[in-house]
Each structure stands twice: as structure tokens, then as C-alpha cells.
Amino acid sequence: MVDLLGARSVTEIFERHAHDQGQRSAVAIVNDPSDPDSAQKLSYAQLDQAARVFAQELRQVCPVGSRVLLLQPTSAEFVVSVLGCLYAGLVAVPSSMPGRYRQDQRRVLGIAHDAEAACVVTTPDERDEVLAWAEQNGFTAPVLSPEVDLARRADDFEIYGADRQTLAVLQYTSGSTSDPKGSIVSHGNLLANAATTAATFPLQEGQRFGGWLPNYHDMGLMGLILSPLLAGYGTVLMSPTAFLRRPRAWLELIENFDIALSAAPNFAYELCVTRVPEEKVQGLDLSRWKYAVSGSEPVKASVLDDFTARFASAGFRPETFAPCFGMAEATLLVSSSPRRVPVVLSCDPDALEQGRVEPVVDGTGRTLVSCGELLDMDARIVDPQTLQELAPGRVGELWLRGSSVVGGYWRNEEATGATFGQKVGAESGFLRTGDLGVLVDGELYVTGRIKEMMIIRGRNVYPHDIEHELRQHHEPLRDTVGSVVSVPTADGDDGHLVVIHEVRRRSPEEELAALAAQMRKTVSREFGLRAHSVVLMRRGGVRRTTSGKVQRSSMRSLYVSGELEPLWADGYRPQAGSAASGTGEAS
Incomplete structure (x- = not known):
């Protein structure tokens, strides 16, 4: 080497x-x-x-x-x-x-x-x-x-x-x-x-x-x-x-070109499960795939399980998965866990909302997938408000220090000063990642982005958890993306929970209304929360970055300004001229 x-x-x-x-x-x-x-x-x-x-x-x-x-x-x-x-x-x-x-x-x-x-x-x-x-x-x-x-x-x-x-x-x-x-x-x-x-x-x-x-x-x-x-x-x-046109093409690439490491966000593995049916798995040989790296967005245990089950007959093994964490400000790789069955922590959901990780063993908790140990990085978990280091098992902002951490942002002194060279106690030189996480037994578990975490009725709620659960329970949402956001209330209290989600295909008005009602029930049953509004969009209606990440802040702004063009708007009034002109109306 x-x-x-x-x-x-x-x-x-x-x-x-x-x-x-x-x-x-x-x-x-x-x-x-x-x-x-x-x-x-x-x-x-x-x-x-x-x-x-x-x-x-x-x-x-x-x-x-x-x-x-x-x-x-x-x-x-x-x-x-x-x-x-x-x-x-x-x-x-x-x-x-x-x-x-x-x-x-x-x-x-x-x-x-x-x-x-x-x-x-x-x-x-x-x-x-x-x-x-x-x-x-x-x-x-x-x-x-x-x-x-x-x-x-x-x-x-x-x-x-x-x-x-x-x-x-x-x-x-x-x-x-x-x-x-x-x-x-x-x-x-x-x-x-x-x-x-x-x-x-x-x-x-x-x-x-x-x-x-x-x-x-x-x-x-x-x-x-x-x-x-x-x-x-x-x-x-x-x-x-x-890949997006035909997800199986990615798996063919891995088989036919002796690729030992291939990486993708969580949604890509989910897409392979939903778009590569059982009969199309036949003829694939994924046994030489050594590292299936999953990163760039929260890694979901159910997706890892579903992918492993779907492609086991093609030689894919659970230890092939390598959940990781990385970011541009650290050049890329921060942590990973290669060549082992992914480690999944089941946590008490109420404690997690309060910033504590308390494992449960009865299978009823919220699951977190380990992104492995930190690689050539010095890490701290810090309270983002007090800037004090937190004890192990507490959720806070991940701060990093190491030779892969870049020197700052190009000609942006304000953002550089707020993000790089931070001090924890007597130690300096840390990068504020903006990501929330927890260290348990030396393993990093990432729970979400600070700017995207919602506070509903005093509870800390992660939007990607709700979005993922909705896709798991409702077939019309599979293969699509959603954006769960919190919008301001008239009295300035905690925000309203709003679900904005694409659907796979246009459907009659009564079917969309029934789907919206079912989605409300899922949010209530799984999270104990009330969805103030459910907005169903055509494919491509939820904005994403060039790398596929949901732009939740942009979707929140479009909702508040009435600029969304939904197929069905339950509890939402778009501007005149949009695809749905009133509450509970669909095009």
C-alpha cells in the first residue's frame, strides 16, 4: 500500500x-x-x-x-x-x-x-x-x-x-x-x-x-x-x-465489474427493495460485494433487514453492510463499521425525545443503527445551547477534530467562525457538525440534524422517523419522498406538525382522502402526535438537493406561503391557482 x-x-x-x-x-x-x-x-x-x-x-x-x-x-x-x-x-x-x-x-x-x-x-x-x-x-x-x-x-x-x-x-x-x-x-x-x-x-x-x-x-x-x-x-x-431509471443496474455493475465496495444513501437500498422484485433477483451474484456502505442520510434498520432478506438468495450477507457517517466539512469519512452484522440499538422513545438513550429489550423502542467507531477523529458530544460536553449516553451535537477536517468555508468568515475552531472546555480546534448524536460503548449513533429537529408539545421529534414510518405502512408512498415539518402557530406556541408527501401515482379524490386519513392515524398511533395537515404531492413535488436530501426548510417555506401545488390538501389552503384550491380538495 x-x-x-x-x-x-x-x-x-x-x-x-x-x-x-x-x-x-x-x-x-x-x-x-x-x-x-x-x-x-x-x-x-x-x-x-x-x-x-x-x-x-x-x-x-x-x-x-x-x-x-x-x-x-x-x-x-x-x-x-x-x-x-x-x-x-x-x-x-x-x-x-x-x-x-x-x-x-x-x-x-x-x-x-x-x-x-x-x-x-x-x-x-x-x-x-x-x-x-x-x-x-x-x-x-x-x-x-x-x-x-x-x-x-x-x-x-x-x-x-x-x-x-x-x-x-x-x-x-x-x-x-x-x-x-x-x-x-x-x-x-x-x-x-x-x-x-x-x-x-x-x-x-x-x-x-x-x-x-x-x-x-x-x-x-x-x-x-x-x-x-x-x-x-x-x-x-x-x-x-x-440507477434511478433501473435500480437493478447498480447491482449488475457490482457483479460484473468485481466491485468490492459500493456506497449509497439509505433511500437507494430501499429503492432496490421496492423496485427489484423477487423474480429479478434470480441471476444476480452479489457474493463478492464486500462493503455495502450506507451513509449520507439516516440509516434505517428496517431497510437493512429488508435489503438483506430480498438479496440473500443472490449471496448478499448482513455483514456486508457498513453503516457510516461522513460530511464535506470532514472531507468525507468520519466513522464506519465494516464486516459485521449492523449493530442496532433499541431505545425508549420518551427518553430519546428528552435527549437520553435508554435501551429497551422488548422490541418496542425506537431503533438507532450504529455508524461504528470514530476513525482517526477526536469526538465530543456537546450541548448545542450551553456548549458543555455531555456525559456518555446523552444526545447532543457531534463535534470533531482531526486531520481530515477542512480549514473552513471559502471566503465566508461568519460561517467559518461559527462552525470551525470551536472550544470545549480547555480544548480547541473542533468542528461543529450540526448533527445530533450519541456515543454508546464507543459507537456513534446519529439521531438527526439540529436544524431539522422539531419541538412539538415540548417533545423533540425527528422528521425522518415519521417519514420512514409512513412509507413502511402505506403502499402508495413507497418509492417516493416526504417532508415532515413544523410550522408556526397563530399564538406563537409550539409548531403544528405538517406531513407533506409524494404519492406513487394520481388517484381519485376519495382514495387520496382515505390515504390522508390513514396517514393521520399512523402518525397518532406510532408517535402519539396529531398531524395538523396532510398534503399529498405528485412525484417530484418534494424538493431535494442535488444529492437527494430532502430540503425540509424549503418545503416549510412553501407550505407557509401557500405555494405548494398538491394533489390533495387536507387542512391546507394553497394560493389561488394552485392544483388544489381549498382545504380537502384535490385536482
Whole structure:
């Protein structure tokens, strides 16, 4: 294994790989996961060569230290562009495509302006769309659309002499609770997190990482691209759209390309259970899948159980699951628990709402899945109000300190000061994660986000628990997403509980009314709470970030302002002209 912690920079490692194992496969881009011969492949030597060519082109356009906005789908060009930026001494700024929705276009424009991007890089196929977006928004930076041409060489190109402190990537947060902020990720951060990843998930010769995660999301960029490439494992990538269109394609990718580690959020495993029927499991061989990493959103024990049961006949074993916790502000990986049956803690729900973990053994409690032990991180659980460290078994904000924690947010002193360099007692240098969790016997259990936790009648309620329970009990909600929020009351007391949820298909008015009534009963029976309003939306009606996280704050604002366009609105009055014009009316 290459010494990542002893390296001076990321580029030093890639140069070494090109020299020492140049013919070994680095990247494979797959269009058809059922056909192993369909992949576009680059060896480490070819990746190095293509990155030098592109870096030479970048140097003619951008001064050293400039930010380069990468608007590229999953492709060999994207991987080459990231490495080309680092070779040229530039800062890679990956982003989602502008797309056709105004909110996505605004987000990309916000990133471009915040990063002060000196140029934009896209692919030839996407060039017209990017140019139209730039012209429409008055963004005048040059747009490059390089292709990987292995016949071109730049052997005399001098790679920029970066060190561990040199800024490598601006990783913009997903924006699930606020406007996206650019985490400043250094070469040292990337090397430290890659070393942790390689040590946590050791692979044998010929095994690789791979999956479908978006290349601009930290779990995709760091977890499935940069970390395995730095460790010398190589990676296999397919597009997120291909997975969402046909979830079985992800499992075919794992089988046909010897992928030992693949990662995804909880919803992806749930989608495989609901969209890959029993008869489609036949013919799959998942026995070589060593690490099924689940992170990016709360890990649900029922989903782990359902997935294991559905794919057991394909050779999937429960110890394959590796629940984890990670975040862009810590480069990526913070904790994980590989190669064991997931540890699930059943807790007294009343105690949990009061910030205490009290295990129960009769199976009636609220379940928490362990995200494992902290990896090369110093952690504290802190009361977010008093900023005092809490005793073991108490729920509080997770604070972290370690070499993978980034240096702050790009040119945002206020947010950096509020999040980084925090002090606990006499100790300093901690990152406030904004996540609530608890340490039990050295294991981390994450309970939710501080900004998303609701206080209803003095109780601390986690929206994702209610959303998940509703999907478990009501078939019309399967395969969709919901957003449970708390909205202000007229007297300023604790908020009203509102359930906003997509349904699988349009149904007659009486069926939607019956479903809304059943959902109310589920919320009352399972949580002892009253749903003030149930709003049923068509697919796509619940806003999500580019990485799939529900934007609950945005949905709350749309509800309060009456801007939702529901199929059925029970206890809600949308603005005139919306799809449902009054309480209890459906289109």
C-alpha cells in the first residue's frame, strides 16, 4: 500500500501510480452494467497523460490558484478534469449541471459567483446547455469542453508543486438546510481521508470501488473517485440517472465489474427493495460485494433487514453492510463499521425525545443503527445551547477534530467562525457538525440534524422517523419522498406538525382522502402526535438537493406561503391557482 500520509501532495501520489503501476486500471466508465465490455477504461498511465494535456490547456486560460467550475456528468472527462486542475495548480469546483429547473440553475450560478470561477469545464455533449445557461445569467467566464484524446501528449508539462496545505477542491455542501457553502479541502485533507478509507476498507488485488453516486457530491467525489484512486484500487462508475431509471443496474455493475465496495444513501437500498422484485433477483451474484456502505442520510434498520432478506438468495450477507457517517466539512469519512452484522440499538422513545438513550429489550423502542467507531477523529458530544460536553449516553451535537477536517468555508468568515475552531472546555480546534448524536460503548449513533429537529408539545421529534414510518405502512408512498415539518402557530406556541408527501401515482379524490386519513392515524398511533395537515404531492413535488436530501426548510417555506401545488390538501389552503384550491380538495 502506498504511503498516503507521508506524501507531500495528491499529485505526487498520482505521478507515483503512473510510474509504478501505469498499466493498472484506474477508471472505468460504464454505460451498460450488464456488459463488461462496454466500459471506457483509463489506466493510471493514461489518466496521468490525459491530465497533463488538460492541465497544459488550463494553464493558458487560468492563473495558478484560480477556481475551475466543473459542469460534467459522470465521465472519463470529469475524472481527468479534476486531476488536470490539481496538476495545473488550480482548484476544482465540482457542481451539478444547471438543468432545466430554475432553483438548480440558481444554485449553480451561486456556486460560480461564490467561487469566482475563472473558467467553466464541461463535455462536448453538454456545451450548448452550459453556454445557454452562462449567457442567460450574464456569466462571462470562458467555457472549455476537452475530450480525452490519448494520442495527445504533454510529457514536458511541469506539474505544480503543491504541498499538503495547498487548496485542492471546493466541495460545496448540499444545501439541505441552508445555502450551499464551499468547504476548502486541501491536498492534506484528501490524503488523510483517503488513508483512513483505505485502512477501514482494505481490498484484495483486483478488487475495486464503484457505483452511481453523483460526482459532485462528497460521497461520490471523495468516496468513489479520489480515495480509491489515491489508494491504488481503481474505480468503476455509472450515471445516477441509470440507477434511478433501473435500480437493478447498480447491482449488475457490482457483479460484473468485481466491485468490492459500493456506497449509497439509505433511500437507494430501499429503492432496490421496492423496485427489484423477487423474480429479478434470480441471476444476480452479489457474493463478492464486500462493503455495502450506507451513509449520507439516516440509516434505517428496517431497510437493512429488508435489503438483506430480498438479496440473500443472490449471496448478499448482513455483514456486508457498513453503516457510516461522513460530511464535506470532514472531507468525507468520519466513522464506519465494516464486516459485521449492523449493530442496532433499541431505545425508549420518551427518553430519546428528552435527549437520553435508554435501551429497551422488548422490541418496542425506537431503533438507532450504529455508524461504528470514530476513525482517526477526536469526538465530543456537546450541548448545542450551553456548549458543555455531555456525559456518555446523552444526545447532543457531534463535534470533531482531526486531520481530515477542512480549514473552513471559502471566503465566508461568519460561517467559518461559527462552525470551525470551536472550544470545549480547555480544548480547541473542533468542528461543529450540526448533527445530533450519541456515543454508546464507543459507537456513534446519529439521531438527526439540529436544524431539522422539531419541538412539538415540548417533545423533540425527528422528521425522518415519521417519514420512514409512513412509507413502511402505506403502499402508495413507497418509492417516493416526504417532508415532515413544523410550522408556526397563530399564538406563537409550539409548531403544528405538517406531513407533506409524494404519492406513487394520481388517484381519485376519495382514495387520496382515505390515504390522508390513514396517514393521520399512523402518525397518532406510532408517535402519539396529531398531524395538523396532510398534503399529498405528485412525484417530484418534494424538493431535494442535488444529492437527494430532502430540503425540509424549503418545503416549510412553501407550505407557509401557500405555494405548494398538491394533489390533495387536507387542512391546507394553497394560493389561488394552485392544483388544489381549498382545504380537502384535490385536482
